[in-house]
Amino acid sequence: MAGHKEIDAVTGTETTGHVWDGDLKELNKPLPRWWLYVLYACIVWAIGYWIAFPAWPFLDGYTRGVIGYSQRNEVAKDLAAAKEAQATYLAAIAERTPAEIEKDSSLMEFALRGGGAQFANNCAPCHGRGAQGFKGYPNLNDDDWLWGGTLEEIEQTIRNGIRSGHTDSHESAMPRFGIDQVLTTAQISDAATFVLSLSGTPGDAAAVERGKAIFDEQCAACHGPEGKGMREMGAPNLTDGIWLFGGTKADIEETIRTGRGGVMPAWDGKLDPVTIKMLAIYVHALGGGK
Amino acid sequence: MTPMEPVSKFIHEAHSGEAAPGVQRIDVDAVSSKELRSYYASRQPIYPKRAHGTFRSVKWIVMAVTLGIYYLLPWIRWHRGPGLPDQAFLLDFANQRLYFGPIEIWPQELYFITGILIVSALGLFLVTSLAGRMWCGYTCPQTVWTDLMIAVERFWQGDRNARMRLDHSSWTFEKIWKKTATHATWLAIGLATGGVLVFYFRDAPTLARELLTGEAPVVAYVFMGLFAFTTYLLGGIAREQVCIYMCPWPRIQAAMFDADSLIVSYKGYRGEPRGPHKKGQTWDNRGDCVDCKACVAVCPMGIDIRDGVQLECIQCALCIDACNDIMGKVDRPRGLIAYDTFRNLDATDASERRPVRFVRPRTVLYSTLIAIVLGIMGWAWMTRSAVEVSVIADRNPLFVKLSDGGIRNGYTLKILNKRHAAQRFSVSVDGIAGTEVAIVGHEARNGPESDIVVDADAVRALKVYVTVPLGAKAGLSGGSTPLSFVVTDLESGAQVIRDAAFRSPGP
Numbered sequence: 046m047a048g049h050k051e052i053d054a055v056t057g058t059e060t061t062g063h064v065w066d067g068d069l070k071e072l073n074k075p076l077p078r079w080w081l082y083v084l085y086a087c088i089v090w091a092i093g094y095w096i097a098f099p100a101w102p103f104l105d106g107y108t109r110g111v112i113g114y115s116q117r118n119e120v121a122k123d124l125a126a127a128k129e130a131q132a133t134y135l136a137a138i139a140e141r142t143p144a145e146i147e148k149d150s151s152l153m154e155f156a157l158r159g160g161g162a163q164f165a166n167n168c169a170p171c172h173g174r175g176a177q178g179f180k181g182y183p184n185l186n187d188d189d190w191l192w193g194g195t196l197e198e199i200e201q202t203i204r205n206g207i208r209s210g211h212t213d214s215h216e217s218a219m220p221r222f223g224i225d226q227v228l229t230t231a232q233i234s235d236a237a238t239f240v241l242s243l244s245g246t247p248g249d250a251a252a253v254e255r256g257k258a259i260f261d262e263q264c265a266a267c268h269g270p271e272g273k274g275m276r277e278m279g280a281p282n283l284t285d286g287i288w289l290f291g292g293t294k295a296d297i298e299e300t301i302r303t304g305r306g307g308v309m310p311a312w313d314g315k316l317d318p319v320t321i322k323m324l325a326i327y328v329h330a331l332g333g334g335k
Numbered sequence: 336m337t338p339m340e341p342v343s344k345f346i347h348e349a350h351s352g353e354a355a356p357g358v359q360r361i362d363v364d365a366v367s368s369k370e371l372r373s374y375y376a377s378r379q380p381i382y383p384k385r386a387h388g389t390f391r392s393v394k395w396i397v398m399a400v401t402l403g404i405y406y407l408l409p410w411i412r413w414h415r416g417p418g419l420p421d422q423a424f425l426l427d428f429a430n431q432r433l434y435f436g437p438i439e440i441w442p443q444e445l446y447f448i449t450g451i452l453i454v455s456a457l458g459l460f461l462v463t464s465l466a467g468r469m470w471c472g473y474t475c476p477q478t479v480w481t482d483l484m485i486a487v488e489r490f491w492q493g494d495r496n497a498r499m500r501l502d503h504s505s506w507t508f509e510k511i512w513k514k515t516a517t518h519a520t521w522l523a524i525g526l527a528t529g530g531v532l533v534f535y536f537r538d539a540p541t542l543a544r545e546l547l548t549g550e551a552p553v554v555a556y557v558f559m560g561l562f563a564f565t566t567y568l569l570g571g572i573a574r575e576q577v578c579i580y581m582c583p584w585p586r587i588q589a590a591m592f593d594a595d596s597l598i599v600s601y602k603g604y605r606g607e608p609r610g611p612h613k614k615g616q617t618w619d620n621r622g623d624c625v626d627c628k629a630c631v632a633v634c635p636m637g638i639d640i641r642d643g644v645q646l647e648c649i650q651c652a653l654c655i656d657a658c659n660d661i662m663g664k665v666d667r668p669r670g671l672i673a674y675d676t677f678r679n680l681d682a683t684d685a686s687e688r689r690p691v692r693f694v695r696p697r698t699v700l701y702s703t704l705i706a707i708v709l710g711i712m713g714w715a716w717m718t719r720s721a722v723e724v725s726v727i728a729d730r731n732p733l734f735v736k737l738s739d740g741g742i743r744n745g746y747t748l749k750i751l752n753k754r755h756a757a758q759r760f761s762v763s764v765d766g767i768a769g770t771e772v773a774i775v776g777h778e779a780r781n782g783p784e785s786d787i788v789v790d791a792d793a794v795r796a797l798k799v800y801v802t803v804p805l806g807a808k809a810g811l812s813g814g815s816t817p818l819s820f821v822v823t824d825l826e827s828g829a830q831v832i833r834d835a836a837f838r839s840p841g842p
Contacts, residue, residue: 056373153776157798175731186735186743285738330775332735332745332800 131155139319143196143326153326160327163320167312168328176331181290181307186331189287191279194335200325204318206311207279214311217279222263223302232259237297240264243272243284244292354627355612355665361628365639367579367647380502381575381637383485384495384629388656397473398482406527409534413437416755419792426536432792439792441753444719450712454705461701463591465693466674467598471584471649477577478649480528480570484521485635491517495632521571522563529562575636578649585646594678595692599650601630601641601672603680609641612665623667630654630672640672722758723751724822724831733838740805742839748797750822752789759825760787762799766818767837769807773800786825801837814841 051060051070059073075081094100098110109115134155138146146152165174171182178184183191192202192215205213222228228236232255238248239256261270267280274282281289289307290300312321328334354360364371366379413423413436420427425434433440433448440447462469471478492498492513501510533555534542545551546559569577578585592598606624624641631639633653638645640654658672679688729745737743752758764772775798777787789795801818803811810816816837823830 147776150776157775173731175729177732177735184732184735186732186745187737189738282738286736286740287738330798332743332773333737 131159135319138322143200143322143329146322146326147196156323156326157330159320160323160325163316163324164327167316168324171309176328178289181305183289183307184287185328186333187287188333188335189282189285190276190333190335191274191281191289193276194329194333196325196329196334199328199334200321202309203321203324203328204311204313206313207309208306209309209311211311211313215279217267218306219267219280219300219304220263221302221304224304228259228263228301233298233301234294236260236264236301237294240272240283240297241292241294244286353611355625355661356614357664358625358627358629358661360611360626361632363628363632365631365634365637365642367575367637368639368642369645378576379637381635382495382498382502383635383653384632384657385489386633386653386656386660388659390652390656394473394482394651394653398479401474401476401479402483406531409531409539415439416791419755420538422538424535425538428536438716439753441751443723447712447715450708450715453708454712457701457705457708460591461698461705463588464593464596464695464697464701467592467596468585468588468648468650471578471588472599472651475649477569477582478651480524480566481574481635483524484570484574487520487524488517491520518571521567525563525566525570526559528566529559529564532562533559575647578636579647585649591697592677593695593697594681595676595695597674597676597691598644599640599648599652599655599672600644600675600680601654602670602675603641603643604682606641606671618667623662623665623671625661625665627661629657629661633657644677720829720831721753722760722822722824722829722831723753724820724833725749726820726833726835728835728838734840736840737802740808741802742808742811742837743800743802744837746799746801746820746835748799748820748822749794750787750789750797751794752791754791756791758789758791760789761823761825762787762797763821763823764801764818765821765832767803767807767810767816769804769810770818771802771804773802774798775800803837803839808839811837811839814839 051062052058053060053070053072056072060070061073063071076084095108096110097112098114099107100110101108134152137149137152138156141149141152146156164172164176168176172178172185173182176185178186183189188194190198192198192207201213202215205211205215207215208217220227222236223230223233235252235256236259237256238252239260242248242253242256260268260272264272267275267278268283269275269280272283274280286292288296290296290305312324316324352360361384364379366372366381408424409422411423412421413434414421415434420434422434423436425432427434431442438447459470488498492501501513504510530546533546533551537555542551542555546555573581601624606622609622609624609626612618612621612625628639630641631654633656634640635651635653636647636649638647640648652674655670655672655674659669662669662671676691682688725748727747727749729747733744735743735745748762750760762772762774764770774787787795787797799820816839818835818837820833820835821830822833
């Protein structure tokens with residue numbers, strides 16, 4: 046096409062020299078120059094980018110770029126900055142008792158938010174996102190506490206766990222009355238009927254009578270003569286409407302037959318003391334705290 | 336590439352003869368006019384000649400006022416109280432507040448901004464239907480900054496003829512320094528424009544110091560650079576092309592015109608037939624237009640107003656000044672080019688021409704709409720409460736059974752204190768007899784909770800637990816019982832009541 050210089054009569058513009066269908070021609074309208082220069086500028090920019098930033102992959106790594114940028118480092122920097130911003134609060138929480146923290150509204154707000162985030166990460170798998178609990182995993186919103194619901198008691202439970210193997214763990218075991226053949230099936234049924242009657246569910250009077258005798262002999266040592274439970278043993282109050290392993294007669298019979306003993310890990314060592322303190326404050330503020 | 340227009344075309348005018356005694360005929364093409372504008376040609380530069388007269392003066396004043404507002408507004412101080420910004424006009428996105436003097440707008444009140452935008456749009460409609468493209472001609476930032484850039488160009492390079500000569504001369508030292516000075520000044524103006532823009536978003540004196548010491552946020556420099564560049568590009572380089580090719584407003588405006596709208600127009604009925612006028616010749620049987628093209632030479636858009644109303648015309652009225660000047664010289668009445676209506680322009684007979692009517696269905700409609708929107712906004716502003724409360728019920732769990740058989744619900748209560756002073760509130764619950772209220776962090780468990788302090792200009796979220804003890808369960812109906820939170824402002828006694836529901840296991 047060299048040397049071709051046909052000028053279109055209508056527009057006064059050069060054509061490309063391509064002809065279709067005998068007479069159909071194309072005007073030669075190249076990209077505007079500034080546009081072309083932007084393209085060239087982008088190419089130059091891209092080369093600079095390859096040099097400055099991580100770009101080319103190898104089998105065992107990649108080019109690092111001369112300015113040493115890395116997204117991972119940016120995240121680390123952001124996290125460090127966040128840590129630094131939290132530092133004064135965390136230090137204040139570390140040196141105060143939970144009760145003192147509750148009195149300082151800004152510290153309390155920080156503890157509640159931090160505790161909430163940690164709860165979602167660490168506790169929610171068993172206790173539920175809203176701490177509402179499931180069968181065998183206690184609801185932390187209510188006012189029924191197996192091992193105590195004061196700030197100190199909650200903090201201690203989180204730190205040391207329950208039947209966790211930690212040296213300071215809460216320990217207790219409910220005997221397997223059925224499996225170990227301490228009680229017969231009929232005796233278990235009577236005991237369950239009596240236990241239900243403690244929280245106001247009426248049952249066969251004779252069965253209740255028989256059950257009470259069994260209860261006094263086998264259960265009262267831990268659950269107390271009136272069935273109100275015993276904090277030191279982690280033995281639940283049987284007279285209220287809250288049942289960790291279910292409140293039907295069948296559930297209670299199953300509980301007596303097999304014994305019960307949930308396990309909660311000790312968070313001492315897994316979480317730092319400040320985090321545990323914030324968790325205790327959060328759980329205490331869920332509404333049931335004593 | 337299109338071949339360049341011959342240079343001689345532009346520098347002829349000194350030899351192009353007289354249009355009338357003492358009136359030079361300017362050899363100028365209306366490069367943006369429909370006939371001359373080719374879709375295939377590059378832009379031809381426009382060299383607007385300096386105009387003198389009433390409208391030029393008005394435009395200088397408008398420029399001074401609008402630029403003055405733009406550059407100085409962020410520096411005006413407005414004391415609001417400790418801890419609050421003391422800048423009168425501040426768009427504080429970081430803290431989610433907009434400040435306009437005594438007015439402070441929270442994020443949920445953005446409808447006030449919507450209202451202002453609606454009023455602005457309707458105001459634009461009204462002005463356009465009354466007097467055409469006043470906005471485009473006088474106050475549009477594109478017009479104002481372009482006008483400023485042209486003034487700068489004229490300052491360094493001289494008026495129309497000098498600029499054309501300079502552009503078509505070879506690169507002498509004189510050309511280099513004049514062009515450099517022009518572009519440097521444009522860039523400086525752009526930098527000032529971008530620099531001031533960021534002051535609207537952050538405390539101006541602080542940010543000014545930070546900008547100079549290099550401590551300002553990167554985003555401030557980015558926006559400063561962006562607006563410096565666009566001001567330079569759009570006002571200095573692109574100019575009329577922005578209005579002709581980029582702006583949607585010229586396309587929309589035709590819908591607001593009617594036969595009685597005042598438009599900058601050439602009175603063809605007075606001017607035609609046009610032609611040069613010789614000394615001693617009669618003015619009978621000819622128009623007043625001597626075809627001197629003064630109106631074309633001053634036009635920043637490169638059009639010929641005598642072609643009639645056209646999209647390219649921003650109605651800056653400089654042609655009126657230019658023509659009045661000529662009419663004075665040839666001793667004819669001024670106002671050959673003037674604000675006139677379509678009705679008068681289209682009239683075939685002088686008796687049909689009449690003074691403009693400002694009260695028309697269209698203008699009445701726009702005015703009424705403006706009044707209605709302003710009324711609604713005013714009413715909303717007057718009844719705007721200084722305290723707002725919202726109640727969010729816990730959904731996980733919906734309710735908690737307590738060991739004594741009672742039921743407890745949890746709520747998050749948010750109290751907004753829009754006052755510029757800390758405020759004390761009490762919270763109580765109404766609707767179910769015998770409820771017990773506990774607020775996390777507050778000791779008292781019964782009765783109205785007093786002494787809840789919300790800081791100035793802040794939101795405080797409270798966790799509130801409401802318990803219906805076993806003995807009061809008779810007051811519950813079904814799975815959901817209505818109750819309401821009463822937040823009392825302890826200073827004024829004003830109460831805000833918010834309805835909520837108490838959830839329970841059901842009947």
